[in-house]
Amino acid sequence: MAVLPGPSVERPTEPSPEGSPEDRVRAIVAAHRGERGALLPVLHSVKEELGYVDPAVIPVLAAELNLSRADVHGVVTFYEDFRQSPPGRRTVRICRAEACQAVGAADVAERARNRLGVSFGETTSDGEITLDQVFCLGNCATGPAVEVDGRLYGRVTPERLDALLTAEGADA
Ligand code: FES
Known part of the structure; x- marks a missing residue:
């Protein structure tokens, strides 16, 4: 299926917050x-x-x-980007692209899956955390890269991931 994005036009959408x-x-x-x-x-x-x-x-x-x-x-x-169910309250995105893989992203991904008990694209049963994989967060020089609640972290080890998952809005 050939569906190409149209030209990038910044156009504010102002739908009402009300309504179905x-x-x-x-x-x-x-x-x-x-x-x-x-x-x-x-x-x-x-x-x-x-x-x-x-x-x-x-x-x-x-x-x-x-x-x-x-x-x-x-x-x-x-597109994995378009989830079809509500995301968790917090979102963790782990880079699985080559540069991050070369410096240990697989270990970080395994820790995340084991600790949260979910696979990529899933949300913990309490609805708290959604785990996603992405293929480059634009932070290749300081991988493994992880984004937690929209904030980017570099050189993330499994232990640092533990700290990020534990801390609410961690400042690691
Ligand atoms: S390859 Fe991981 S941030 Fe680019």
Whole structure:
């Protein structure tokens, strides 16, 4: 399936914080109306506003963007970035790309999975932490790189990861 992102256009989406997810998605699509290749920017906006792409809004996206449900579903499931269930209260993203792998990212990933009891893309049963893998956080020179709650950390060892997971908004 050839779905290319359209030109990067910063366009504020100002959907109402009120309303059903479907209404909010319609408002997001309206903000991107006329944009070429709008599906990806729309999905990013949906993720930003709702936290995830609820499967229930896929028919709305398809209808609003004049695409088939299968097309929308295909894109949502192709990109790991578009989770289909709510994320945990905290998010841990571990870089699995080559430069980080070369300096021990596999050990950090194993510690995270064992400690949290989840695989990548999953959330702990208490809904607290979502564990994701990413392929480069732009911090290749000081890997292994880990992002916790949007904050980037370098040279993360399994022990340092323990500290980051223990500390609420850790300043490690
Ligand atoms: S390879 Fe890990 S941050 Fe780039």
